[in-house]
Amino acid sequence: xxxxxxxxxxxxxxxxxxxxxxxxxxxxxxxxxxxxxxxxxxxxxxxxxxxxxxxxxxxxxxxxxxxxxxxxxxxxxxxxxxxxxxxxxxxxxxxxxxxxxxxxxxxxxxxxxxxxxxxxxxxxxxxxxxxxxxxxxxxxxxxxxxxxx
Amino acid sequence: xxxxxxxxxxxxxxxxxxxxxxxxxxxxxxxxxxxxxxxxxxxxxxxxxxxxxxxxxxxxxxxxxxxxxxxxxxxxxxxxxxxxxxxxxxxxxxxxxxxxxxxxxxxxxxxxxxxxxxxxxxxxxxxxxxxxxxxxxxxxxxxxxxxxx
DNA sequence: CTCCTTTTGATAATCTTTATCATTCTGATA
DNA sequence: TATCAGAATGATAAAGATTATCAAAAGGAG
Numbered sequence: 001x002x003x004x005x006x007x008x009x010x011x012x013x014x015x016x017x018x019x020x021x022x023x024x025x026x027x028x029x030x031x032x033x034x035x036x037x038x039x040x041x042x043x044x045x046x047x048x049x050x051x052x053x054x055x056x057x058x059x060x061x062x063x064x065x066x067x068x069x070x071x072x073x074x075x076x077x078x079x080x081x082x083x084x085x086x087x088x089x090x091x092x093x094x095x096x097x098x099x100x101x102x103x104x105x106x107x108x109x110x111x112x113x114x115x116x117x118x119x120x121x122x123x124x125x126x127x128x129x130x131x132x133x134x135x136x137x138x139x140x141x142x143x144x145x146x147x148x149x
Numbered sequence: 150x151x152x153x154x155x156x157x158x159x160x161x162x163x164x165x166x167x168x169x170x171x172x173x174x175x176x177x178x179x180x181x182x183x184x185x186x187x188x189x190x191x192x193x194x195x196x197x198x199x200x201x202x203x204x205x206x207x208x209x210x211x212x213x214x215x216x217x218x219x220x221x222x223x224x225x226x227x228x229x230x231x232x233x234x235x236x237x238x239x240x241x242x243x244x245x246x247x248x249x250x251x252x253x254x255x256x257x258x259x260x261x262x263x264x265x266x267x268x269x270x271x272x273x274x275x276x277x278x279x280x281x282x283x284x285x286x287x288x289x290x291x292x293x294x295x296x297x298x
Numbered sequence: 299c300t301c302c303t304t305t306t307g308a309t310a311a312t313c314t315t316t317a318t319c320a321t322t323c324t325g326a327t328a
Numbered sequence: 329t330a331t332c333a334g335a336a337t338g339a340t341a342a343a344g345a346t347t348a349t350c351a352a353a354a355g356g357a358g
Binding site for chain 3: 164165166168170171200201202203204205208227
């Protein structure tokens with residue numbers, strides 16, 4: 001379903017190679033359920049492969065993002081964050097706490113949302129002649145823990 | 150409806166002062182229909198008030214954002230962008246072109262959206278005990294102009 | 299007018315990301 | 329297998345955006 005098999009396919013025919021650093025980054029994103037920043041990915045990579053430099057992590061995440069394998073997010077803390085586009089978590093959106101910065105994934109009511117969003121996408125695409133590839137929905141507010149302080 | 154009247158009220162009782170730089174920034178955001186970056190706001194301020202420094206613009210936009218008067222966005226070009234929270238443009242969301250970076254505001258189908266979002270907010274708030282203040286919906290893709298290239 | 303807090307300007311410092319470039323790696327081809 | 333061209337990498341410099349610092353200025357309460 002997910003994993004290496006899928007990735008090899010995507011790399012074939014795009015002129016890119018599925019190298020060790022790239023596969024390592026994909027595996028790390030595949031294992032975690034968090035939204036990792038570049039330095040977080042680098043830290044994990046570094047444990048297994050100290051030879052891989054951080055510039056490669058930047059380039060890899062950018063490539064994977066442009067290939068559509070990885071989604072890039074900016075939650076407002078000044079650093080980009082990444083997660084696998086088709087992850088075990090499934091389709092979801094985000095609650096962002098303005099108090100502590102915590103990110104909560106939610107996939108409740110997601111069927112209703114998917115239905116709504118896909119209709120909206122169709123209408124927008126038509127009206128604005130805009131070819132939609134992806135979307136992000138973020139809710140900002142105060143999480144349970146921050147409320148209790 | 151919009152404008153200074155509203156702003157004075159918000160500043161009263163929060164321990165903050167509505168100073169010349171702050172009012173200037175608010176006026177600039179009130180006049181434009183674009184999503185201005187810090188240096189763009191600074192450039193406009195600088196024309197009328199060359200004495201106001203860019204650090205003040207950073208601090209002001211951050212303050213206004215925390216006060217809820219201004220919305221902060223990150224569209225992926227590395228700089229934060231700001232617009233008045235309650236602007237002449239009314240409630241809207243964004244189409245972001247991955248080709249040229251263009252941002253298109255849309256407020257089509259917005260009634261349907263508002264209804265959907267407010268229901269969703271209520272359900273999410275309840276289920277996750279999360280106090281929602283605002284939301285952002287971004288669609289990413291390729292705009293008309295980039296398609297024609 | 300005086301005191302205390304807020305705000306500001308200039309600038310240094312930090313942090314993230316991108317650019318550069320010589321070297322290494324890879325796969326295709328002969 | 330040896331060769332070659334393009335792709336990828338690591339180290340590091342450079343660029344850009346944002347935050348921190350701190351002394352000076354401004355504003356409001358008494």
